[in-house]
């Protein structure tokens with residue numbers, strides 16, 4: 234059965250799903266949603282996902298949105314083992330914490346900057362938004378202290394989710410490598426892994442998009 238992903242390449246959460254599919258070796262049919270014309274607000278799309286967000290995954294009768302729910306589902310259903318989302322209660326709790334942190338802190342810090350530029354026409358980052366981004370980076374730097382990856386010694390979904398938004402934030406506010414040494418080391422490590430190639434095309438589109446908004 235074909236797995237369908239409604240997405241846009243620019244979207245960090247959509248790119249987290251593409252990277253997860255890449256690492257799991259799953260074939261996904263990608264269907265781009267035209268947010269600029271409001272396709273995501275159409276009745277058809279809102280019947281699928283009343284929250285009208287991308288990414289949304291359709292796997293037969295199963296319809297899931299929110300990247301964190303999607304990537305956990307993909308590993309549970311299609312992973313050859315549980316390494317990306319370990320069943321061990323304590324490790325999974327840590328992965329879950331990082332996933333919630335990505336969704337509620339890091340991604341939001343990127344989104345508020347993008348929205349201020351796209352909807353309000355701001356050409357620069359407000360002090361408040363800059364401080365929010367720095368706070369997110371500071372938290373992550375502390376989480377990564379003494380750890381190779383976001384939830385320990387092994388790569389998990391936490392890294393895949395976080396690298397989608399951190400790589401995007403890095404486009405807008407380049408990571409201060411002196412200040413956030415753990416984030417810089419982790420970002421170099423994760424972005425050198427083969428699955429990261431699934432992030433690159435959309436990230437390049439995001440760069441072009443942000444350059445247009447900032448100039």
Ligand SMILES: N[C@@H](CCC(=O)N[C@@H](CS)C(=O)NCC(=O)O)C(=O)O
Pocket residue numbers: 243244245246247268273284285286287288298299300301336
């Ligand atoms: N927490 C959600 C965030 C999804 C989200 O906000 N996606 C944006 C694009 S990056 C979107 O669909 N915006 C259109 C809308 O909210 O109507 C996830 O991880 O999937």
